[in-house]
Each structure stands twice: as C-alpha cells, then as structure tokens.
Amino acid sequence: MSAVGERSTTDASGRGAAFHSPPAGAGALVVEPTLFERSRPGRRAVRFPAASEAARTAAASQPPIPDAARRTAPLRLPEVSELELVRHFNRLSRLNHAIDIDFYPLGSCTMKYNPKLNEWAARLPGLSGSHPLDPGPLSQGSLELQWLLAELLREIGGFAVVSLQPAAGAHGELTGMLMTRAFHRSRGEGDQRRVVLVPDSAHGTNPATASMVGFTTRTVPSNARGGIDLDALRGALGPDTAALMITNPSTLGIFEDQIDDVLSAVQAAGAIAYMDGANLNAILGRFRAGEAGFDVMHFNLHKTFSTPHGGGGPGAGPIGVSPRLAPFLPAPLPQLVEGDPATVLANAWSGRSTPDARFALEAPGVRPTAIGQVRTFGGNFGMHLRAYAYIRANGAAGLRQVTDDAVLAANYVRVRLGDAYELPFDRICKHEVVFSARRQKREHGVSALDIAKAILDEGIHPPTIYFPLIVEEALMIEPTETETRETLDRFVAVMRDIADRSARDPEAVRQAPRTTPVGRLDEATAARQPDLGWPFPEADRTEATLGG
Amino acid sequence: MTYSPHTDADRVAMLGAIGVASVDDLFADIPESVRATRFDLPSPLTEQEVRAELSRLAGRNRIPEVSFLGAGAYRRLIPAVVDEVVGRAEFATAYTPYQPEVSQGTLQSIYEFQSLVCELTGMEVASASHYDGATATAEGALMACRLTGRHRVAVSRTVHPQVRRVLETYCSGPGVEVVEVRADLSEAGSGLTDLSAVGSLVGGDVACLIVQEPNFFGLLEPMSELAAAAHAAGALVVTLVDPVSLALLEAPGRYGADIVTAEGQQLGIPLAFGGPYLGLMAARMSAVRQLPGRLVGATRDAAGRRGYVLTLQAREQHIRREKAASNICTNQALCALAATAYLSAVGPQGLREAAERSTIQARHLVATLETAGIASRRFTAPYFNEVALRLADAGARHAELLEQSILAGLVIGPEYPELPDTLLLATTELTTDEDIRRLADALGAAS
Numbered sequence: 001m002s003a004v005g006e007r008s009t010t011d012a013s014g015r016g017a018a019f020h021s022p023p024a025g026a027g028a029l030v031v032e033p034t035l036f037e038r039s040r041p042g043r044r045a046v047r048f049p050a051a052s053e054a055a056r057t058a059a060a061s062q063p064p065i066p067d068a069a070r071r072t073a074p075l076r077l078p079e080v081s082e083l084e085l086v087r088h089f090n091r092l093s094r095l096n097h098a099i100d101i102d103f104y105p106l107g108s109c110t111m112k113y114n115p116k117l118n119e120w121a122a123r124l125p126g127l128s129g130s131h132p133l134d135p136g137p138l139s140q141g142s143l144e145l146q147w148l149l150a151e152l153l154r155e156i157g158g159f160a161v162v163s164l165q166p167a168a169g170a171h172g173e174l175t176g177m178l179m180t181r182a183f184h185r186s187r188g189e190g191d192q193r194r195v196v197l198v199p200d201s202a203h204g205t206n207p208a209t210a211s212m213v214g215f216t217t218r219t220v221p222s223n224a225r226g227g228i229d230l231d232a233l234r235g236a237l238g239p240d241t242a243a244l245m246i247t248n249p250s251t252l253g254i255f256e257d258q259i260d261d262v263l264s265a266v267q268a269a270g271a272i273a274y275m276d277g278a279n280l281n282a283i284l285g286r287f288r289a290g291e292a293g294f295d296v297m298h299f300n301l302h303k304t305f306s307t308p309h310g311g312g313g314p315g316a317g318p319i320g321v322s323p324r325l326a327p328f329l330p331a332p333l334p335q336l337v338e339g340d341p342a343t344v345l346a347n348a349w350s351g352r353s354t355p356d357a358r359f360a361l362e363a364p365g366v367r368p369t370a371i372g373q374v375r376t377f378g379g380n381f382g383m384h385l386r387a388y389a390y391i392r393a394n395g396a397a398g399l400r401q402v403t404d405d406a407v408l409a410a411n412y413v414r415v416r417l418g419d420a421y422e423l424p425f426d427r428i429c430k431h432e433v434v435f436s437a438r439r440q441k442r443e444h445g446v447s448a449l450d451i452a453k454a455i456l457d458e459g460i461h462p463p464t465i466y467f468p469l470i471v472e473e474a475l476m477i478e479p480t481e482t483e484t485r486e487t488l489d490r491f492v493a494v495m496r497d498i499a500d501r502s503a504r505d506p507e508a509v510r511q512a513p514r515t516t517p518v519g520r521l522d523e524a525t526a527a528r529q530p531d532l533g534w535p536f537p538e539a540d541r542t543e544a545t546l547g548g
Numbered sequence: 549m550t551y552s553p554h555t556d557a558d559r560v561a562m563l564g565a566i567g568v569a570s571v572d573d574l575f576a577d578i579p580e581s582v583r584a585t586r587f588d589l590p591s592p593l594t595e596q597e598v599r600a601e602l603s604r605l606a607g608r609n610r611i612p613e614v615s616f617l618g619a620g621a622y623r624r625l626i627p628a629v630v631d632e633v634v635g636r637a638e639f640a641t642a643y644t645p646y647q648p649e650v651s652q653g654t655l656q657s658i659y660e661f662q663s664l665v666c667e668l669t670g671m672e673v674a675s676a677s678h679y680d681g682a683t684a685t686a687e688g689a690l691m692a693c694r695l696t697g698r699h700r701v702a703v704s705r706t707v708h709p710q711v712r713r714v715l716e717t718y719c720s721g722p723g724v725e726v727v728e729v730r731a732d733l734s735e736a737g738s739g740l741t742d743l744s745a746v747g748s749l750v751g752g753d754v755a756c757l758i759v760q761e762p763n764f765f766g767l768l769e770p771m772s773e774l775a776a777a778a779h780a781a782g783a784l785v786v787t788l789v790d791p792v793s794l795a796l797l798e799a800p801g802r803y804g805a806d807i808v809t810a811e812g813q814q815l816g817i818p819l820a821f822g823g824p825y826l827g828l829m830a831a832r833m834s835a836v837r838q839l840p841g842r843l844v845g846a847t848r849d850a851a852g853r854r855g856y857v858l859t860l861q862a863r864e865q866h867i868r869r870e871k872a873a874s875n876i877c878t879n880q881a882l883c884a885l886a887a888t889a890y891l892s893a894v895g896p897q898g899l900r901e902a903a904e905r906s907t908i909q910a911r912h913l914v915a916t917l918e919t920a921g922i923a924s925r926r927f928t929a930p931y932f933n934e935v936a937l938r939l940a941d942a943g944a945r946h947a948e949l950l951e952q953s954i955l956a957g958l959v960i961g962p963e964y965p966e967l968p969d970t971l972l973l974a975t976t977e978l979t980t981d982e983d984i985r986r987l988a989d990a991l992g993a994a995s
Contacts, residue, residue, distance in 0.1 A: 031854055032652075035660050035892050045893045046627045048901040048977045051908040055981055058919075059911030063930050069768045071798050076667055077899060078892040082629055085892050089657070089885075093638035096653035100637035106646070113551050114641050117595055122820075123631075126606025131617050132822030133958055134609075137950060141608030142821040155588055167679035167823065170865070170875045178721060208865035208875035213721040217870045255577045285587040286575050292582040306551075310882030311654035312644040312676075312842070314824030330717070349590035351601050353608060364713075364962065372717035376620060376682040376710040376811075377822025389602055393549040395592030404571045405552045405559075411574055412562045428574055456649055464646070467866075484553045485562060516649035518855035526847035526859040530836065532673050534663035 031517075032091045035078035036534045045082035076536055095517045096311070097461045103487050105413075107432045107464035107476025108203070108251055110281045110303035112406075117393065118306065118386035127385055132377035136360050143359035146334040146378060148348055149388045150318070151341075156391075156399070157277070157297055158288025159320030163329045164379040169278060171374060172298025172317030173209040173245070178371040179296065179321065179328040180243045180272040181213055186328075186369070193242040193271070199228050201252055201468045206245045206276060215242055222470055226254040226425035230261055237269035247276040249283065251468040251476070252425055253410060253432035263293040272296065272325070280304040281480070282407055282430035285400040295322040301380075305387035316383035331370040332362035334378065405481035406431045409488060413479055416492040420499040424471050432478035434471050441473050446502040446509050448473040453520065454501070454512040458494045549592050612955040614983045616913070618934050618974025619764070619958045620681075620708050621822065622814045624792070624902065625978060626890070630816040633889040634882055644878065645844075648857045654881060655856035658844040661884040664891050668794045669808040670801025671830035675841035677879040678827025681811025682711040685758060685788050686718035687840045687874055688807040688829060692756035692784040694838045694873070695806075699724050702754050702783065704741040705731040706763035709963040711788060715758065729757065733966055739767045739927025739936065746774055749781040756784040756807070761800070762793060765972065766910070766934030767927055775804030791815055791828065791887075793932055795899040796907070807831045816890030817883050826883040837863060840874030902977040906933035909975035913984050922991045926970050934974040936960065939991070942969040949990050956987060 051059070080088070097104065104111035122128065130142045150162040166172040177196070184193045196210035199220050207217040218236055223229045228246065237244075244266045249255045256262060266273045275289045275297040281304045289297045301307045302315035309315070321329060336344060339357030347354045361378070394402065407430050414433040418426065421435035440446040452462035452475075464476040479488055502509050513519065554562075559571070568574060593601065615623060634640065638653060645651030645658075658676045665674035678684035689701045701719060703712055705728055712728075719726050729745045732738045741759055749757065757778035761769050775785045784806040789797075791810045800808040812826030813819070831839055837860070845859035865872040894902065910933045917923040917937065926936040939945060942959055949956045957973035964970070 032656065034656065034663075035888075036663065044895045044897055045629065046625075046895075046898050048625070048894075048898060048905055050901070051905050051912070052981050055908050055912040055984075058915040059908045061915050062911035065796060065907060065932065066768065066930050069771075069797055069930070071794065071796055072802060073670060073799050075795060075896045075899070077664065077894075077896045079895045079897075080892055082893065085629060085889065086632070088892075089633045089636065089639075089889060092653035092656055093636045094653065095650075095656075096638040096642045097647070097650035098638045099641035104643070106643060109643055111643060115551060117598055119635070119640075120599070121602040124602060124606040126609045126611060127602070128818040128820050129611045129623070130609045130821040131615070131623070131819045131955075132621050133617055133619055134612075134821075134955070135947075135950060138610040138612065138955070139821065141605040144608060145605045152589060155586075158584070167683070168876075168878050170877045171679060171683075174721070174875060178717065204864075204866040204869045204872070205875050205877055207870035208868070208872040211870040211872070212875050214723055255575075257577045257579060260579055260581050283578070286584055287578055287582060288584045288587075291584060291586075308640040308882070309643040310880075311639050311642045311651075311657075311885065312881035313878035314679075314880045314883055315878055316824075348601075351597065351604060353604060364709075372720070373710060373713040374683075374717055375680050375714055375823070376708075376825070377680075380823040381821035382818070382824050385602065385605075389598050392590065392593050392601055393595070393598050394551075396587050396589035398550040398592045399589065400587070401550050401552055404574075405554055407574050408554075408559065408562050408566075408571055411566045411568075415566050428577055452647065453649070456647060461650065462647055481552050481554075485558045513649050517652050518649055518853050519849040519851055521648050521849050521855045521857050522847045523857050523859065526845040526857050527862075530673075530843075530859060531846040532662055532836075532843055532859070533659070533666045536667070 039078040104461040112480040113482035157320040158291030166317040177213040182328040241271040243272040249430035253429040284403040301387040316380040327369040409479040437473035444506040456513040613953040615955040616957040616973035670799025672833040674830040680825040682714035684809040684827030698755035703758040746777040762932040767929040771803040795903040815887035
C-alpha cells in the first residue's frame with residue numbers, strides 16, 4: 001500500500017492510499033482474464049454425488065426425458081479449479097471501489113457503512129433457509145420479522161400500512177403509481193386523471209415510472225431557492241392530475257419548506273401526493289411524510305437502513321400508505337391473525353416471543369381491491385432482516401442521531417467547500433449538497449467529469465455528477481453520518497486541491513485518472529459496436545449449429 | 549448502538565465551522581406545522597441483544613428435516629466458495645458502476661454473467677439482471693408489446709400462478725390485456741399448454757405467448773410446436789425457464805424463443821423466504837434496444853487496455869426519463885455475482901450432475917410412491933424434477949406429515965381449484981434416498 005501512496009499527487013489527505021490502484025510492479029493484475037479465458041476442459045471445482053443404484057433402478061421404470069427435449073448444443077460454462085475461481089473473483093474485487101475501502105460520497109445513494117452484524121443475521125440458517133411457500137407453522141419467524149419491520153417503518157414514515165413487497169425504490173414507485181391509478185378508478189376518475197406532475201429536479205425514475213403505468217408526465221419548474229415553484233404547481237394542478245411525485249428533501253438536498261402549501265394544493269385538486277423516500281436519511285424523527293399528509297412513500301432499505309448496495313442491487317423498496325390507499329396495497333400482506341398487536345410489539349421490543357400470536361399471509365384474492373402482486377413471494381426478505389437488525393440496533397435515539405450527523409456532515413462540507421466551487425443554492429442543506437463546477441468549466445475547461453476522475457486518483461469515490469439536471473456541471477455530495485471528521489477534512493482538502501490544480505494545470509486534471517486499474521474508457525465505441533458477451537470461438541458455434 | 553463515529557467534540561467543532569449553535573438550527577427549514585410529533589420506536593440494542601433478537605426470530609422458523617417443496621424456489625447446494633465470493637466487501641459494499649475506472653470488478657463480473665446467461669439460453673444478448681423471474685417475465689411481455697406494436701399478451705395456465713399475477717399487475721400499467729391460454733388439466737390429461745388454443749391466437753393481435761419450461765407442474769412442454777404456432781400468429785415467444793434444467797434441456801434459442809427469462813435463485817442464492825432472487829432475461833441482438841435493464845459492454849481505454857462500461861444507456865430511465873424502456877434502475881448485481889460464481893464453481897459437468905441427480909430422484913420418488921400404491925402422477929406428460937401427484941385427502945396428509953418434520957411439497961388446490969387432492973413435489977440434488985423413504989413410510993403408514 002505504501003507504494004501506492006507514493007503515486008498520490010497530493011499530500012492533502014495525509015493518507016492518499018488508493019486501495020484499487022495497481023500495486024507497484026503488479027501490472028499483470030490490472031487486467032484480469034475472463035472466466036472463459038481461464039477455462040480449461042476437464043478442470044472443475046464442485047462435484048455432486050451420483051444417484052444411488054437403487055434410485056437409478058427405480059427411476060428406470062419411469063418415463064425418461066424425451067430425446068427431443070434434450071440439449072443439442074454444448075454447454076460452454078467455465079471449467080476452472082476452485083483456487084482459480086477464488087483468485088479470479090478476489091482479483092476482480094480489488095478493481096472495485098467500495099464503502100469498506102474508502103469514502104464514497106455518491107449523492108442520492110446514501111453510501112453509509114453496512115454493519116457486519118446484519119450480514120451475520122442474514123446468514124442464520126433459520127432465516128436463510130426459510131422457503132417462501134413454507135406453511136404458516138414453519139414460517140412464523142419470517143412472518144413475524146416482516147410484520148415487525150412493517151410496524152417500525154409505519155412509525156418511521158407516519159403511515160397507516162406498509163407493504164414490504166417491492167424489490168427496489170423504482171419498484172416501490174411502480175407500486176405507488178399503480179395504487180394511485182386504482183384509487184382514481186375506484187372513484188370513477190380513472191379516465192380523467194392521467195397526468196403525473198414531476199418537479200424538474202426529479203430523479204429519472206419518477207417520469208419513467210409514471211409512463212409505465214400509462215400516465216403522462218408534466219414537469220414543474222423549481223423556484224430560485226431550489227424549491228418547487230408553487231404558482232407553477234398550482235397552475236399545473238387540475239382535474240386531470242393523478243398525482244404529484246416529489247422528492248423531499250429534493251435532489252438538491254433542500255427541504256421543501258413550502259411543503260404545507262404543496263400538500264394542500266395537491267389535496268385540493270383531488271390528486272395523490274407521492275413522496276420519493278430516497279432521501280429519508282435526512283429527516284428521520286424530524287419529518288414523517290404520512291403524518292404531514294403524503295399518501296404514499298417508498299423507503300429505500302439499501303440507502304437509509306444500511307443494507308449493502310451490492311454493486312447495484314439487490315435493494316428493497318417497501319411502501320407506506322395513507323388509509324385511503326391501503327385497500328389497494330399489493331397482496332399478500334403479512335398479518336397478525338391471532339394475538340394482541342400491542343402485546344406482540346411489547347414482547348418483541350423486550351426480546352420475547354408471544355406464545356399465542358399467529359402470523360399469516362393474506363390468502364390470494366381475499367382483498368379484491370389490491371393492485372395484485374408486484375413480484376413473487378413477499379419481497380427481498382434478506383434485505384428486510386438486515387434493515388430490521390439496523391433499526392433495532394439504533395432505536396429511536398440512534399436513528400435521530402443518524403439524521404443529525406448526516407445533515408451535520410453535509411453542511412460541514414458545504415461551508416468548507418463553498419469558496420472553492422459554486423453553490424447554486426447557498427442555504428442550509430439536508431443530507432447532501434450540490435455544487436457546480438461551471439466556474440472551473442468556463443474559466444479552465446475543467447468539467448465535472450474531469451473533477452470526478454481527478455478524485456478517483458485520491459482513492460475516493462466521486463460524487464454523483466451531472467445530476468440533478470437543473471444544475472449545470474453538478475457535483476452532488478452525500479457524505480453520510482458514518483464518516484469521521486478526518487475523512488471529511490481529507491475530502492475537503494482533495495476537492496480544494498483539485499480546484500487549485502484546475503486553475504494551475506487544467507490539462508493534468510483533464511488527463512485523470514492515472515492511478516486506477518484502467519483509464520477513461522471509450523464509451524462511444526462500446527455503444528456503437530456493442531460487445532455484450534464473451535465471443536466463443538467460431539469453431540464452437542459451428543459445431544453447436546451442426547449439433548442442432 | 550449507533551454506527552456514527554462522531555464524538556461530542558467533533559460535533560461541536562463541525563457546528564462551529566458551519567456557524568450554528570445547535571444541530572436543531574440545521575432543521576429550521578422544516579416548518580413547525582409539519583414536524584414529526586412522534587417517533588415511537590424501541591430502545592437501541594447492543595450487538596449482543598441484536599444477535600439474541602434475530603436468533604429468536606430465526607428460532608421461530610422450523611426448517612423441516614425433509615422437504616419436497618419447490619414451486620419456484622428450490623433448496624440446492626450452495627458451494628461454500630459462492631458465499632465467500634458474494635461476501636467480499638469490495639463487491640457487496642460498492643454501488644452501481646457509474647465510475648467504470650474503479651468498478652471493473654463489478655462490471656467484468658456482470659459481463660461474465662451476461663455471457664453465461666446467453667450460453668445457457670442460446671440467446672444473443674442478456675441483461676445485467678432483474679428483480680426476479682416473474683418481473684423479468686412481465687418486462688419481457690411488455691418488451692414484446694413494444695417490438696410488435698401490439699397490446700395483448702397470451703399466457704399459458706401452466707405458468708407459475710404468482711408469475712401470472714405479477715404479469716397481470718405489470719400489464720395493467722400500460723393497459724395491456726392478458727389472455728390465458730388453456731391447458732389440458734383434465735383427469736389423465738397431459739398437463740400441458742393446449743396447442744390448439746395457441747393456434748387459435750392467429751388474427752388475435754397477440755404480441756407474445758408466454759410459456760414456462762418445465763411448466764409449473766414440472767412437465768416438459770412441446771416447445772418447438774408452441775413456438776411455431778405462436779410465430780404463425782405473428783406473436784413472439786417469451787419462455788420462462790429453469791436455469792439448472794438447461795444443463796439437460798434444449799437451449800430456448802434453438803426452439804424459437806424470442807425472449808427468455810428465468811428465476812436464477814437456484815444458482816447459488818439462498819431461499820431466504822423469497823428474496824432477494826435473480827431475474828434473468830435474454831433476447832436476440834436485433835431487439836437489444838428494447839431490452840429493459842442495465843447492460844455491460846467491453847471496450848478499451850486510451851492505452852488500449854480492455855475494460856467494461858455500462859452501455860446502451862439511451863434505453864434507460866436516467867437518460868430517457870418518461871420515454872425509457874422501463875423504470876428499472878438497479879439490477880440484482882450481487883445475486884448475479886452469486887450465479888456467476890455458482891456456474892463457474894459447478895462448471896458444465898457439475899450443472900449436469902446436479903440436474904441429472906434431481907431428475908433421477910424425482911423418478912425414484914414417483915416410482916416408490918406408485919409402487920406402494922400411495923400416490924399416482926396427476927398428468928401424463930414427461931417431467932423434469934418436479935411432479936404433481938394425486939393423493940387422497942392431500943391437504944390433511946400434508947399437514948399430518950409436517951408433524952414429523954416432513955414437508956410434502958405444495959398443496960396446489962388453492963391455486964388450481966380444478967386440481968383437488970394434488971401435491972406438487974420437487975427433488976433436487978440434495979434429495980436423498982432416505983428422504984424419499986421417510987416420505988413414503990409416513991404416507992404409507994397414514995393410509
């Protein structure tokens with residue numbers, strides 16, 4: 001690691017080590033061959049026991065798999081020893097940046113520490129081995145866990161009911177929009193209410209989700225303070241409005257301080273108020289969307305509640321709803337069917353089971369108003385149990401502290417970098433702060449992308465860039481609550497140094513990154529001539545074709 | 549317990565730098581009228597207490613000693629090396645590879661995953677994965693609508709009931725009509741999709757036929773004939789397959805499937821009460837621009853080094869917004885990594901061994917129960933590793949066996965009222981001769 005540190009071009013951090021940088025003299029590690037290149041016929045790792053003679057004899061009396069259904073093409077899976085497999089993936093892993101390696105201030109993604117305790121819990125055989133169709137008597141623990149988590153999320157969001165079924169934030173949005181439509185249909189307004197209003201600062205999923213449900217979207221502009229333009233909103237609301245989808249705090253990291261007026265206007269128009277809960281980390285214990293008047297919100301368990309992002313999933317996107325949307329929730333919901341809810345909760349909070357409590361999934365079809373099922377089984381249970389462990393570890397006090405420290409960290413970065421980069425909206429922020437590199441771009445030809453690449457050379461993951469779309473050359477920084485002040489100071493130093501270098505030697509910044517396993521990749525060619533899978537040798541293909 | 553690193557001194561110093569007196573000042577922008585009035589959650593727990601609580605809940609589950617339950621989620625061997633790979637924090641605690649220079653591990657593993665899915669299915673392009681097999685199938689149906697410009701999809705009654713429900717839900721969004729294709733579920737029927745019903749789709753303006761292979765009852769559908777009949781109606785073919793079965797069964801690309809989806813849970817992913825699982829989706833290269841979900845492509849850097857990037861993003865929500873092919877953002881990257889590690893750990897031989905042992909044990913099971921006069925096959929078509937058996941008083945017998953820690957599969961009457969007294973039993977490579985003997989003894993003793 002010291003050799004890597006020497007490659008650092010700045011002393012700003014005090015420890016510029018970049019874990020993912022190629023170790024000196026180990027260039028061969030940088031490009032790891034694919035599994036297909038490592039493969040040699042006849043090598044293998046795992047073997048399975050052959051069926052017994054008795055089993056084969058008995059099976060012979062049964063109809064075999066017909067020849068016509070059998071595979072005709074060779075199956076060219078990799079053939080590798082277990083050690084080669086381990087080395088392959090371990091070497092690949094070293095090419096990744098990750099939270100467990102260094103700072104990851106990727107805005108709107110809440111890259112906080114993922115506690116190891118949760119991973120321990122996920123590997124408990126009683127939970128990981130629970131089959132989703134296990135009859136009730138076998139799955140009381142899984143059902144109780146889901147019921148308890150739903151109760152906790154209900155309290156956190158201030159909602160009437162929570163469904164854990166959606167598998168991701170975008171999936172929660174889809175569920176919420178389907179429920180929105182079902183609600184309007186139930187009132188005979190399904191054909192009339194076809195428009196979903198989305199602020200111009202919204203994440204791209206919001207309009208994409210509305211489209212998937214057959215709604216059209218109309219964009220509402222932001223005002224000069226980074227909030228929603230209330231007059232424009234009032235002008236856009238009408239008898240054709242199905243819903244407003246709003247992220248609060250917004251993608252600018254700003255709490256919508258006219259939220260009261262926004263909600264009144266939406267309610268007066270007979271529309272549904274949807275809150276994108278992506279930024280919930282900023283408001284735990286301070287603002288409860290359901291209590292404030294929102295009809296529906298999705299939770300991102302992989303953001304706020306610390307489940308690992310996994311390189312892009314799996315996440316989980318439970319939704320909470322107001323009483324008027326509850327009938328439309330996806331089925332089946334886990335329910336307490338015998339026993340007193342207050343007793344069950346009190347016992348669980350004291351670590352006790354309630355002997356006469358019984359949990360069950362709703363039977364299919366029992367709630368005809370439900371929008372249906374949005375995925376198989378009850379959702380990403382593996383994420384549910386991690387989130388449950390996290391919420392229980394923190395408790396009310398801990399979750400309040402999470403929010404306080406997350407907001408403290410973002411504001412600290414805001415003031416420490418405010419003179420180095422432009423702040424389009426210079427006011428108290430919540431969990432994240434959005435800077436603009438437009439000055440660097442205009443004066444020195446150094447873009448947000450260049451700055452991001454220069455950050456890579458310091459072993460830190462860059463902020464989200466070019467989002468939200470309404471900020472030119474956006475740098476969206478979300479430090480989270482789990483980073484020390486030293487880490488924040490080091491990041492500030494790196495960012496200031498890059499701002500200095502952008503003025504002094506812009507070309508060098510434009511040449512970044514230099515210490516990463518690969519340099520900037522040719523994305524244009526990747527899109528123009530897509531290479532999306534391993535090209536097996538043509539001889540194989542021909543043989544395969546003949547085989548058919 | 550909190551994971552915050554800050555000391556009180558840190559907080560004071562940071563508040564000072566910001567120029568506010570207390571952290572409450574940072575929340576002054578939340579209007580009084582909407583501030584939370586309650587936050588009634590239990591007290592914080594220490595690690596020891598969290599362990600006790602999660603152990604309590606795990607202990608409330610009962611994992612049966614013998615299980616024949618499958619029906620879309622299967623207990624299979626997860627090689628130790630697979631869990632080791634997915635446990636690597638460099639994979640688990642990374643996010644979407646937006647910065648490819650420091651995400652080559654994730655990106656290359658997804659490229660390898662896409663390659664493996666193409667190889668299994670005989671298709672030309674595969675997405676980086678979806679939430680599960682059902683959502684992949686539903687997205688496949690919507691993709692077929694975009695490709696054909698039609699707004700009706702046909703799904704066989706032999707497709708997993710939960711998959712059909714998810715399909716209905718997804719199709720209700722854009723107002724796509726779902727029509728059910730009947731199957732021969734009569735007494736001594738084949739248990740297969742009715743080919744003549746598929747033939748009658750001609751002129752019906754149907755975007756796709758959705759079939760499952762092996763179907764929900766574990767039976768092998770006449771895929772080539774179904775595909776030909778669907779194509780004759782101008783419809784595409786969306787096939788939901790079992791990835792393990794593809795070690796033995798024909799690659800869908802070779803019998804005319806246009807879009808192939810699968811539930812990948814069997815590839816090294818724990819049951820975990822239903823998720824996270826893994827949706828696989830593959831198609832023809834000509835359809836790539838309508839394929840939903842992320843795609844990773846290989847390219848080069850300026851120095852000519854091979855590297856991988858997210859590509860063809862013009863299909864996706866963050867670029868196209870309301871015109872995107874889907875709203876999907878994440879894939880199930882860590883689950884896709886598990887599948888990639890699994891498939892390379894078992895290799896072609898191992899996957900064949902697992903599949904073969906599963907099919908032999910299914911036949912062993914049926915032969916044992918039939919010979920003893922305990923149960924008989926409900927349908928006549930050839931089966932793979934799951935089988936529908938007729939058993940008098942199936943529901944009560946199923947419940948009785950639970951008392952002996954034997955889970956005799958799934959009672960399918962609640963999903964298929966036309967199939968009373970029917971159990972769906974699955975075998976995998978983990979099914980032992982002893983498991984089969986215990987089931988037969990228990991059922992024999994009770995009869």
